[in-house]
Amino acid sequence: MVMFRAKLRWQKLVLCAEEQAQKLLRQFDLTAKYGPCTDVSRKQRWERARKLGLDPPQGVLQALEQLDASHPEQQGIWADRT
């Protein structure tokens, strides 16, 4: 019983972290300061923002680097929807 509860708590923690990462990436997409988020991958948009001197948050780059290159979260929220 105790093991089961611990497993549930562990899954909840992992899910929380994933959700938080998703939230962060989504917020990055919707911030108009870094430019349009359509048609570019999140990493490309982050690079572009850095080159233009807009100081994008490091947390976003870290979250993207932890994911696979083919992970759906690498693309913006409007990818495949426009």
Added chain:
Amino acid sequence: MVTEAVVELEGPSGRPKYDDLLSNPTSDAQAAGHMRASAVYKQKGDRFKLATQAFDRQYAHIYFQRLMLMKPPLLTKVRQKWPGVQLANILTLPENDEVLVVGTVYKDMKLKPSILDEYVKDRGASQLVGRTKFVGADDSIILEDESARMKLRGEGLPVGQLVTGVVMAVKGVAAPGGDFQVNAFCFADMAPQAPLPSLSEDKYVALVSGLGVGDDAADPLKLSLLVDYLVGSLASDEEQTRVSKIVRVVVAGGLLKSTEGLLQAITHKQPRQQAAALAPIREVDMCLSELAGAVPVEVMPGNNDPANHSLPQQPLHRCLFPLASSFTSFNRVTNPHEFEVDGISFLGTSGQNLDDIYKYSVEENRLTLLQRMLEWGHLVPTAPDTLTCYPLSDSDPFILQSAPHVFYVGNQPAYSSQMVAGPEGQKVLLICLPRFSSSGTLILVNLKTLAVHPIQFDADISA
């Protein structure tokens, strides 16, 4: 300003005597012929070449890049001009403070042709037929930055002269109702210019545009005369001395009257019909190969040439010029094009940018519009709004990072030129090149003095 067939250049005066070429050479030096002058050439238009062509991006990216790249120099200039004024975002404009906003202009014109007009029953095409300009008295300016847009109000705002796509800084107060009352405005102004080098001897660059081969109404003899003149087989020894100082010939677009012939050649099955349809481009190829054998030639694509339609136009393909491509002195370049000859920088287009701005601005004088382009700091502000542009997303190659010494535009209705000065002592020579098919004019720019000499070729035998 265009003179008749008599050539008026600096140098020894006197009408050229045609008898000189019909008699034996008078001295050994004359028999040896003339050597063409040479100059150091540098290609500076690499940013207009597209490495890949992907059409999956939207145009919002170009506007973002344009605003972000033009904002920093504009901000430093504006902070000096209006110290102490806060920079604000349109979305978070404070209510009653005087603030500074930097954004892209969008000009709302009721007469601007829109594809949606077809679906509105009461607006007929009759309003727009025969119109050369689409400006109206009720046009309004809207400023957009990366967050939102707002309508601008103000008596001093040059609504008629502005066009969509210009990056501007405005100072004013937010008016009730969402508008913005403008007290003052500012543009990027002329970019810094490299110092003008001083040359020891006269050298010329020849500019021509709008050859218009394939036009039944045009006179092919004029083009023949032009090629003969530039090659140096026309006129007397004196003249040839002057022609030997022409170091480069630039054809600023308009090689063909239209690409109909080339497109029809695909459908024609008979070789005779095909040959007839391909005759214009073959003629151009022969003329250019003759020229390339004698002088370095650069060819820019124009509006009706067989190159991609959207700006920046890529160089014409070498298969179109099988004879001329075998010469290394033959250069196919992009439109717009930038190059440097002996340290004098030239920047020019084949005319699409100026023609488009002319349609949406009240200004009638084309040279003033060229000057405005330098003030706004952008070569083609109306792209991609009304002028087709490639969906770039990495940068905006049309931003003027540095002012050229000579700024030319081809395919214009008439020849005109003027020297303008910038705020930091820059001096730019503006030239509007007329169409050769109608005016027969070749423009020579003297690199030593930046003087402009139009030479007109007239092949009218009847007069």
